[in-house]
Amino acid sequence: MQIGVFDSGIGGEAVAARLRELLPQAHVVTAHDQPHMPYGSRSEDEVYRLTKAAIQPLLSAGCAAIVLACNTATAAAIEPLRTDYPDTAFVGLEPMIKPASAVSVTKTIVVCATPATLRSRRYQQLKRDWALGVTVIEPDCTVWAETIETHRADQVDLQAVVEAVRTHAADVVVLACTHYHWIKAQVESAVGPHVMVLEPSDAIAAQVRRLTAAAAHRG
Known part of the structure; x- marks a missing residue:
């Protein structure tokens, strides 16, 4: 079974690599839109239009499921894409x-x-829905994706995250952009062993497995 992974830049490669480990029976192919990244500063309409254009090779390849390995693209585009392509499972x-x-x-x-x-x-x-009674701190990560995309991951400034953890006693850090998966180890080292760092690769694999198993059963 063929699984597509899309991201605006190299972040999706980290997700694809993890999917290949967890779903060895699947053939995982990728697509990206590096000429237009980062998506994080664009409007929702523009992100939808760019995402739709960029996933065409994955659709043409007959992917049973396409992972939008980009939080920005998911927020802006996944629902209209499900309408546009009802026979394709989007994760x-x-x-x-x-x-x-x-x-x-x-x-x-x-x-x-x-x-x-x-x-x-x-x-x-x-x-x-889920953070009632929880303080959510959102440090400025505006330049992170571009810094990682241009192979300067070691230059990402983590000071705002470290200060948030120390000042507010935060005990969980959420990496909500696939580019940031490449610096998970750096973040873990910076915030210390008592802080959990979450990213969704394993959850994505589980959802792909469920969707493809359901599709195979229907077939």
Whole structure:
């Protein structure tokens, strides 16, 4: 079975690599839109239009499922894409507000995300649904994706995250952009062993497995 993974830049490659480990029976192919990244500062309409254009090779390849390995693209485009292509299963990424809020003992979490994700209606809804009574700190990560995309991951400034953890006793950090998966180890080292750092690769694999198993059963 063929699985497609889309991201605006190299973040999706981290997700694809993890999917290949967890779903060895699947053939995982990728597509990106590096000429137009980062998506994080664009409008929802523009993100939808760019995403739709960029996934055409995955649709043409007959992918049974397409992972939008981009929180910004998921927030702006996944629902209209499901309408546009009802025969394709789309799996999106969402900031892990629900699991972070559930495991936080101090009831303070840090969400590292692009400006577009933080502005999105879906993100605001996730906070309303799952973060009642939880303090959500959103440090400025505006330049992170571009810094990582241009192979300067070691130059990402983590000071705002470290200060949030220390000042507010946050005990969970959510990496809400696939580019940030590349610096998970850096973040873990910076915030220390008592802070949990969450990213959704394993949850994505589980959802892909469920969708493809259901499709195979129907077939």
